[in-house]
Amino acid sequence: MPGTQNTACRGQGDFTADLATMNKLIIFMVLIAGIGMGWLLRGAVVSVPVVISQAPSLHENSHEAVSATDGVVDSPVIISSSHLNMNPLDEINRSATQPLVPLEALLSTGRDAEAIEWYVSFERENGDIDSARHLINQQVNRREQRNELSSAARLLSLFIEQLPHGFDERIALASIYQRQGQFYPALNVLFKTMPVASTTVELTQLDQLILKTVKAADKDIPSDDIGAKIKLYQFLIQHRASDTQYYIELAKWQVKGTHLDAAIGQLNIVQYDPFVGDVAQQMLAEIERLRLKLLETPLALVRRGSHFIVDATLNHNDIRLLIDTGASLTVLDSAAAQLLGLHESDILQRMQMNTANGVTEALLYRIDSMALGVFAVSSIDIAVVEHLEVNGASGLLGMNFLEHFEFRIDQSDAQLFLKYRD
Known part of the structure; x- marks a missing residue:
């Protein structure tokens, strides 16, 4: 039936059109839902509570208030999503150094004691000690470059207490002390480093540094001190x-x-x-x-009236002489001269000499040594005369011996005091 067939065809066409319209509506709704979800997700990222791990403040009483709900910081803080765009290698480097951020912050603000405490805790947690140690030494170098030597020495001193085998750190500390002219602290550190030196190279280096520091310390002291x-x-x-x-x-x-x-x-x-x-x-x-x-040394004398006799040694022979400060030469009796083994061939000169018995001939000799006790004179001239009578003595002790010393006679105690001249 033509009418019926046309009606059926039209109904089928209307259904197809309705289906297409519905598909468009679904697509539109999905699109709207996607856009809405995107906005929702964006809002969620912004509104997620922000936890900011801050390094210790430069000042103990200075803190920035951070809201746990809206992420608002009192001072302007830019929070970027750099981790979303970071190069994979940068991400690895960031992960490796991030644990040391608190240490670096403490060091850069001069809180050395807290920095070393942090280092000790980090070591207990099996952290990357080599990197932490490098960071501390790097801070020491920076302070030295800024000529902050006392600050650098303080940090190293604290650090060394936690480094039983820190050879390089101890050498660096001694070097800083020496630059400051503090030679005793420098030497103290070097001597305490001896047990730490574990190789021949380190021991040699340490010996050279000690020698150098000792020379510098000695030179620093005035010669009259x-x-x-x-x-x-x-x-x-x-x-x-x-x-x-x-x-x-x-x-x-x-x-x-x-x-x-x-x-x-x-x-x-x-x-x-x-x-x-x-x-x-x-x-x-x-x-x-x-x-x-x-030292002034006393020698015993024998009194003979107003004169004094002293025991002398001439060429290792004991001879008693009478002290005569008015005689320019030491004079011996000829009999005593024979004891010394003097011969005519040894005569230096024949001369005339005034004695108590008048003018007489004297022979001048030079003997190897003459001494009173420990006081000796080498290569000294003596005169020899015949039959010299001097109160039981074998000769006269003259000024050519006594002039080599400071001397005085204590007549009350019968002592001759001798002292080498300055």
Whole structure:
């Protein structure tokens, strides 16, 4: 039936049109829903509570208030989504250094004690200690470059307490002290570093630094400040007694300060040392001579009326002489001269001499040595005359011997006091 067929076709066409319209409506609704969801998600990102992990403030009482609900900060803070656009390599680097941010903040604000406490905690948590150590040393270097030496030394001192094997840090601290002219602290650090040095290279480096610092410390002390010089080498011996050269240097300054007994004590310790023993023994002999120069030594006399007789030694022979300060030469009786083994071939000169018995011929000789006790004179001239009568003595002690010394006679106690001239 044509009418019926046309009606059916029209109904089918209307259904198809309705279906197409519905599909468009669904697509439109999905689009609207997508846009709405996008806005919702955007709002969610903005409104998510923001937790900002802040580094410690530069000032203890200064804090910025952060809202836990709206992310508003009192001072302008820009929060970017850089993590969304970050290069993968940048993300790795950021993850590696991020744990050290608190340490860097503490160091940069000079809160050294807190920084070291943070380091200790970080070490307990098995953190990246090498990176943290590098960061601390880097901060020390920055302070040195800014000539903030005291600040750099303070940080290193705190750090070293937590580094039982920190060789490089200890060397750096000693270097800073030396730059400041603080030689005792520098040497203290270097001596305490000895147990830390674990290789031959480190031990050699340490020895060189100690030697350099000792020279600088000695040079810094004025040469006329003998007390300070003595104090320096006493300090060095106290901390490194194995270095025998310190004993020699200490003894030298003690001698200059006339502390002879103290110098002898130091030299006795090292007089058989294979390195400085010969020097020590030479110094001991010199000190003994110096002691005689400084000390006035009494010699016993025998009274003969108004004169005094003293025991002398001439060429290792004991001879008694009468002290005669008016005689320019020491004079011997011919019999005493024979004891010395003097021969006619040894005569230097024949001369006339005034004696108590009048003018007489005298023979002039030169003998190897003459001494009163420990006071000796080498290569000294004497005159020899026949039958010299001098109150039981074998000759006269003249001024050519006594002029080498400061002397005085204590007549009441019958003593001759001698002292080497300065």
